[in-house]
Structures are given as structure tokens and as C-alpha cells.
Amino acid sequence: xxxxxxxxxxxxxxxxxxxxxxxxxxxxxxxxxxxxxxxxxxxxxxxxxxxxxxxxxxxxxxxxxxxxxxxxxxxxxxxxxxxxxxxxxxxxxxxxxxxxxxxxxxxxxxxxxxxxxxxxxxxxxxxxxxxxxxxxxxxxxxxxxxxxxxxxxxxxxxxxxxxxxxxxxxxxxxxxxxxxxxxxxxxxxxxxxxxxxxxxxxxxxxxxxxxxxxxxxxxxxxxxxxxxxxxxxxxxxxxxxxxxxxxxxxxxxxxxxxxxxxxxxxxxxxxxxxxxxxxxxxxxxxxxxxxxxxxxxxxxxxxxxxxxxxxxxxxxxxxxxxxxxxxxxxxxxxxxxxxxxxxxxxxxxxxxxxxxxxxxxxxxxxxxxxxxxxxxxxxxxxxxxxxxxxxxxxxxxxxxxxxxxxxxxxxxxxxxxxx
Numbered sequence: 001x002x003x004x005x006x007x008x009x010x011x012x013x014x015x016x017x018x019x020x021x022x023x024x025x026x027x028x029x030x031x032x033x034x035x036x037x038x039x040x041x042x043x044x045x046x047x048x049x050x051x052x053x054x055x056x057x058x059x060x061x062x063x064x065x066x067x068x069x070x071x072x073x074x075x076x077x078x079x080x081x082x083x084x085x086x087x088x089x090x091x092x093x094x095x096x097x098x099x100x101x102x103x104x105x106x107x108x109x110x111x112x113x114x115x116x117x118x119x120x121x122x123x124x125x126x127x128x129x130x131x132x133x134x135x136x137x138x139x140x141x142x143x144x145x146x147x148x149x150x151x152x153x154x155x156x157x158x159x160x161x162x163x164x165x166x167x168x169x170x171x172x173x174x175x176x177x178x179x180x181x182x183x184x185x186x187x188x189x190x191x192x193x194x195x196x197x198x199x200x201x202x203x204x205x206x207x208x209x210x211x212x213x214x215x216x217x218x219x220x221x222x223x224x225x226x227x228x229x230x231x232x233x234x235x236x237x238x239x240x241x242x243x244x245x246x247x248x249x250x251x252x253x254x255x256x257x258x259x260x261x262x263x264x265x266x267x268x269x270x271x272x273x274x275x276x277x278x279x280x281x282x283x284x285x286x287x288x289x290x291x292x293x294x295x296x297x298x299x300x301x302x303x304x305x306x307x308x309x310x311x312x313x314x315x316x317x318x319x320x321x322x323x324x325x326x327x328x329x330x331x332x333x334x335x336x337x338x339x340x341x342x343x344x345x346x347x348x349x350x351x352x353x354x355x356x357x358x359x360x361x362x363x364x365x366x367x368x369x370x371x372x373x374x375x376x377x378x379x380x381x382x383x384x385x386x387x388x389x390x391x392x393x394x395x396x397x398x399x400x401x402x403x404x405x406x407x408x409x410x411x412x413x414x415x416x417x418x419x
Contacts, residue, residue: 005175007036007135008329008419009128013103014040017073020124021093022102024079027128028261028288029200030192032175033105034077036128041103043070047081057082064088072101079104086119093122108203108260129264130173130289132325133318134418137178138168141418143402145326148392148410149355156402158413162311162363165398165414166301169314172291173321186300193218193295196262204259215296216241217253221263221285222293226313226320226346228282228338264288266320269335269348272386278340290317308363316346316361319396319414323347323359326419337378345378357392364398371395372409 009025013036016023025033038044045067047056059066060082068074068088079085089102104123133139142156160168171177171185174192197214220237231254235247257263265283273279287293293314294304304311320334327334332351337358338344347359358378360371375393382389394410402416 004039016124017100022089022123023126024104024123025126026106029107030174031128031130033128037075037103037105041073041075044075046077048078060084068092073103075103077105080106090119090122132322139415143412143416144418153404154402156416158399158415160415161399166304169290169318170294170301172289189291189295200260201256204256213242219296222296224285225293226316229285261288266336269337272383273381274383280338284336286317286320290314312363315363319361329419354388355391357390359394361396365400368395368411
């Protein structure tokens with residue numbers, strides 16, 4: 001058995017098991033949910049085990065409580081295959097009045113109609129993603145977000161150059177790829193992406209979809225990665241190949257891809273501003289991992305180095321993936337900001353007690369000044385009578401050094417960052 005790779009959610013899972021009767025871990029296929037659950041479970045139920053699947057599903061219909069028997073915490077893997085287990089778990093937690101009884105994992109959402117009770121107060125929810133660079137060992141972790149919140153001085157050097165960044169993008173962050181050669185990682189990414197098209201999307205709601213149309217929706221989404229492209233724009237892309245597809249159908253495909261945690265858009269932030277500038281509410285388009293976009297763009301690392309604009313967009317998506325992992329580990333939320341005057345920030349990190357910071361993502365060092373100036377302009381727009389000033393402003397780069405500028409803006413290569 002391969003050695004377990006520690007994840008940032010490990011401590012969160014432990015803490016949640018000490019506070020709730022059960023914890024649901026969601027996230028995309030192969031991101032490590034089951035392995036993370038097994039690391040803290042004392043017994044298991046694998047609903048997708050072909051040797052026992054039929055009898056387990058029958059028991060779930062007849063007497064689901066039998067499937068819950070075992071040492072606790074008991075891991076119930078891919079629970080959505082038998083949605084009735086949700087209510088059985090919730091009822092068991094109520095009856096036993098104990099904490100840390102069950103860990104459920106799932107790679108897709110299920111219809112609310114399949115669940116009689118939300119599980120509020122009994123079942124906590126924990127979301128996993130593919131690995132951040134710090135988790136995979138590709139960030140030295142010498143600069144933490146906590147350093148930034150505290151306004152500390154920083155100093156570090158990235159272990160990566162631009163060629164490394166291109167390889168990290170196309171290789172993806174799936175645990176099975178850690179330590180593998182790049183060509184192996186890319187084959188694994190390809191296998192994952194083909195599975196999305198051919199089988200996984202149907203698990204979102206049981207509806208079979210045209211594989212060619214799914215692929216073209218994913219390809220269009222990839223072309224608009226890290227942008228606020230509308231559904232109308234994406235539909236226009238797809239209709240260049242399929243005249244019969246309409247905006248409603250494209251929206252349904254995107255919704256299904258979101259339910260299986262492939263698409264994960266970044267929602268807009270609405271701060272209190274001094275001016276009456278209209279704030280955009282459009283989400284920024286992202287996948288759970290930028291390697292998905294690279295695959296559907298048919299781009300390898302060398303292709304990206306020859307197309308720095310696309311590389312920059314995919315790099316932004318890589319940074320967003322990592323920031324999501326780090327910020328949520330610190331019990332915060334991630335947003336983006338853009339107003340109709342053109343003012344923007346690629347990421348807003350928002351924490352409890354009104355603490356927040358803004359991030360601009362710039363692949364090359366030449367754009368650092370522009371990114372810093374943009375962040376300082378945003379700072380001046382904030383109405384500090386109604387909300388806090390930012391605790392930190394950061395330009396995240398692909399390579400180089402981590403330091404604090406005289407104007408107070410941090411410059412941090414992604415290969416130096418951690419939670």
C-alpha cells in the first residue's frame with residue numbers, strides 16, 4: 001500500500017467528527033475523499049464493491065440500519081448510490097446521541113427529494129478538491145496566509161520557473177499523480193476527462209447526454225477559463241458545431257458538470273464602496289483543476305509556453321484552486337471582484353470578523369507593478385465607514401521571490417504559498 005499523503009482537510013475532518021455525529025465529504029472523482037476518510041475510519045462500507053453491491057443495495061431498501069453496523073467512525077463510501085442511507089445515518093445520530101459516528105463520501109449531488117431531512121445539526125459537510133501545490137509537495141510553504149493576515153515581513157524564493165508552472169498546470173493535482181512522470185500524469189488526466197464525457201456526467205441526475213455535445217461544452221468552457229463569459233457566449237461557441245443545441249440545454253449541461261464537481265465557478269464579491277459604481281455579479285469560469293481545461297484545449301506544457309496568454313489564464317485558475325484549498329482550511333471564503341468601471345481583483349479572501357484581502361494573479365514579474373497599482377486603487381474604493389480596510393494585498397506570481405513592497409503590497413510566487 002502506498003504511503004498516505006497528508007491533506008489540509010485532515011485536521012478539519014478530525015475537528016468536525018468531534019463536533020457532529022457524521023461528516024459528509026464531497027468532491028470530484030479521484031481527489032482522495034475515500035483515502036482521507038479511511039485514514040480516520042475504523043470500519044468501512046464500500047457501496048461500489050461489485051462483490052457486495054447487489055446485496056448492499058437490497059439491504060439499503062429493506063433495513064438500512066444493518067449497513068451502519070461496525071466500529072465508529074464508519075466510512076460509507078459513495079453513499080449516493082443508496083440515498084436512503086442519508087436518513088438512516090441522520091436517524092442513527094439522533095438515536096445514539098453521539099459524535100464521530102459516520103463519514104460519508106460522495107462524488108455527485110443527489111436530488112433533495114431523495115432525502116427526507118437535511119441533516120442540519122447532525123451531519124457536517126466538508127468539501128475536497130484536487131491537491132494544492134503545498135499538499136503535493138510542489139510549494140515550499142514558506143509563506144502562509146496567516147503571515148499576510150498578521151502583516152508580517154516575508155522572504156522566500158520559488159522553486160519553479162515558468163516551464164515548471166506549465167507542467168504543473170497540465171499535470172493536475174490528483175493524488176495518484178504525485179511523483180509520476182509528466183507523461184503519466186497527462187494520461188491520467190486524459191482518462192479522467194474521457195470518463196467525464198462518457199460516464200460521469202450521467203451520474204449527476206441519471207440522464208444520458210450526447211457525448212459529443214458534452215465535449216464541446218467542456219471545450220468552450222476551457223476557452224473561457226478565468227473569464228466572466230456568459231452562458232450566451234458559451235452557447236454561441238457550441239452552436240458552431242451543433243445547430244440544434246440551445247442556451248437552456250447548455251445550462252443544463254453546465255449544471256450537471258457542477259453537480260459532479262467538475263465545474264466550480266468563482267462567485268462575485270459585493271463590498272461597500274465609496275462610489276455608486278455598479279458591481280458585476282457574473283461568476284468567473286473555472287474547473288476544479290486547470291488540467292481539465294488544458295486537456296480540452298489540447299495543450300501540453302510546450303504549447304502553453306508558446307501561448308503566454310492562455311498560459312496566464314490557466315495559471316490564474318491554478319492559483320484559484322490553491323487559494324480555495326488554503327482559504328477554506330482557514331474557515332474563509334473565496335470570491336472575485338469586478339465593477340463596471342473595469343476595476344477588478346482576481347481573488348478576494350474573506351474571513352470571519354470582517355478580515356479580508358485582495359489578490360491579483362500575474363504570471364510574469366513585469367506585470368507586478370500593474371497588479372499592485374490595481375490593488376491599491378481597489379483599496380481606495382472601499383467605504384471604511386461600513387467595512388474593514390483590506391488586511392493584505394497580494395500579487396501572486398509564477399516564479400521569483402516573495403517579499404513585501406514599500407507600498408505594503410506582497411509579492412508571492414505560488415510555489416512559496418500555503419494556508
